[in-house]
């Protein structure tokens with residue numbers, strides 16, 4: 001777990017623009033992090049601040065245009081801080097049992113839909129200093145981790161929707177794509 005001081009020590013942040021559906025970077029697989037230096041910590045700090053600025057629960061680096069395997073998430077509850085900044089995260093085990101949860105995504109503003117995912121997972125990752133971690137997650141944390149790790153592999157939550165549910169959002173998705181096309185011009 002990341003202690004809050006890891007990012008509080010940085011007093012200047014950059015709030016990035018969130019890349020939206022239609023931006024090709026969301027479909028790209030990110031590259032492994034190999035250097036665990038000050039620059040990496042600064043990017044993690046910026047990612048956390050960007051996530052909070054947009055009231056998100058999690059953020060993957062390609063959502064802000066950085067093609068590196070980095071994610072941040074804050075799944076804290078009233079009595080427990082659950083804050084992670086992870087590099088090179090991958091799901092190494094998952095339960096057969098699945099859970100359905102209504103997800104949203106900062107790259108798909110206005111779209112919320114129920115997604116079915118394994119209810120328990122094991123994630124291998126590295127922390128800010130490169131130390132290896134094994135995270136056993138269930139519940140909300142498992143959902144957020146899987147959503148963000150999907151992003152890092154170029155997979156977005158509409159890919160996990162059932163065809164019928166995805167169809168229900170066809171109009172909104174088309175609109176998002178058109179907005180993005182104009183913005184990228």
Ligand SMILES: [Zn+2]
Pocket residue numbers: 104105106107147151
């Ligand atoms: Zn997302």
